[in-house]
Amino acid sequence: MFEAERSLLEERIASICRAEGIPFLPLSWRPLPFAGEWGISTSFFQIAAEEARAGRGTGKPVPLRAQELAERIRNQLRGLEGISRVESVKGYLNIYFETGRYARRIIQTVLETGSEFGRGAPKGERVMVEYAQPNTHHSFHIGHYRNAILGEVLARLLEFAGYKTIRASYPGDIGLGVITVLWIYDKFYRGQEPEGIHERGQWLLKLYAEATALLEPKANETPEQKALREQYEAERREMYRKWDAGDPYVRDLWQRTREWSLEELRDILRRLDIHIDVWFFESEVDEPAKAIVEELVQRGIADDERPQGGPVIVRIDEKLGLKQEKYRTNVILRSDGTTLYLTKDLALAKIKFEKYGVDRSIYVVDVRQSLHLQQTFAILRLMGFPQAEKCYHLGYGFVSLPEGAMSARRGRVVLFMDVLEEAIRRVLAVESEKSPEMSESERRRVAEQIGLGALAYSMLAVDNNRDIVFDMDAALSFEGHTGPYIQNAHVRANSILKKAKREDQWLDDLRTVSFDYDLTEHEIELIEQISRFPQAVEQAAQEYRPLVMAAYAYDLANAFHSFYHAVPVLQAEQENIRCARLALVAAAKQVLANALHLLDIQAPEAM
């Protein structure tokens, strides 16, 4: 927020160094680490170390010399506008802001720019985020949810940081798993169709688990059982063959049941406020994938072993000229002529680059697929796509259950809708005692916002690369380091403002608000947190880490809650202080809302 001041300061220090014959290195600035005091600091260890290396040192230990330098600089930094004091401590140069002046600037900027506060300058790059890739003919479970919320928040962060952002979903709508469901449906459940979007989607998952049980070899099975199982297996293979050949009956069955899953997916995404721009389907990239195989063979990138009855492969390390194995060798076309996951991803990448003009491509995919994606990117490099350098796999740890990994095959999954229902139930139990005056429909609406807030935050507050063992009580906690904690700060801010508005039109007085009184440390802490928002946005986007924003939002809420308890606003005795604090509360509410929005968490007015 204060880049201009910072670079001005840095220039002053650079010129002092020049005048004194001290080597100058670019300084790194950080916020003061002291609570309740606002300013920035830098250190002189690097310059002192540089002096020593260059043989121009004083022979003193680096820390001592750094302190000496800090003192010398401090002594010459006089008459800085907007700076209340400068101190040198342990090699650090601490610069304290004149709080009144900066507070006013921050608060006014926030109130004038509103929901735009923190938005980065346009970056001139088009980025596509691919996430929400559940398979059809299954049901959306809590692992899919982590993927969806992570991808969505990343997309929001990138967009807000200034990238042109395209959201892409890539459902797996074909494959052996899908065919398995078609087979059992056609064999035992033909014509049946449960009522309700989610009931239907979840029913397909049940069919899948049931089919898997029928098709799996069992220990000590009788000859009759074995024969039956093999017959089922033959039927399933036949169904896949028919699908591949475009058999109208199978295709129609596929289309219909596929739509059940997609309807459920669309409904869940709608509830999560996720709006996908581009839908890719695995079934649609099958043909382009086959074309790519031929292209790679033609260009000598792939080795064709079909004449020997084998597959088409790419010896990636060899083609890249690597001596150590890294990407290994991969099959891109089965010996029966069908494509694989990797092949389809190549085709999809080509479409992203060529049809959608994507400069930067992010894949939000389970970390277990890391090697496959690295192989994909490597082959894209071999193919000569410059964007391959800007393909990035945002891998995340998978979500498991206390009893072990989730398994669709065994039907051992935690469904997202079940968690959401439980979340709402729990919030309602709290709400009915906290907000008895709220209407029934309003209460239900807010309960969903709070429940989803808790769930989203529990996913986002853990770094991407960590696995999560899903624990219902932890995920749906409403106290402490949680989503509702942040939402509650927003609600409390709103509550003060609502009361204030009845009494006067403080908004009109905004231009005359000033912070020229003695601010409490709680106010300073809150203002400082507010001022950090733009940088948090930038950092989270650059590092592709929603966690950075999640942590920021908590810190901001924490500063607000403390302020709220310690500092009277409406009860402030002096009119000018009351006005300033109201403006501060309004700004805090705005930034809380902005941060929550980036986290795909609703900011309710009451809860």
Add this chain to the structure above:
RNA sequence: GCCCCCGUAGCUCAAUGGAUAGAGUAAUGGACUUCGAAUCCAGAGGUUGCGAGUUCGAGCCUCGCCGGGGGCGCCA
């Protein structure tokens, strides 16, 4: 055999190479006649898995161990 991730307070997790490693939670004590207690305040809780190295400075970088998880040519 090779590669990737993780190891920090009892538990769950933070910490752009920088000042005294921080939160939540559990346990303890305190604050509702007050702008909403889904909150706040206080104390307690640590050999950052082990050992070297680089650096003025390492939880963070490098190497080696130990422990846990994941991946490795016709699954996705």
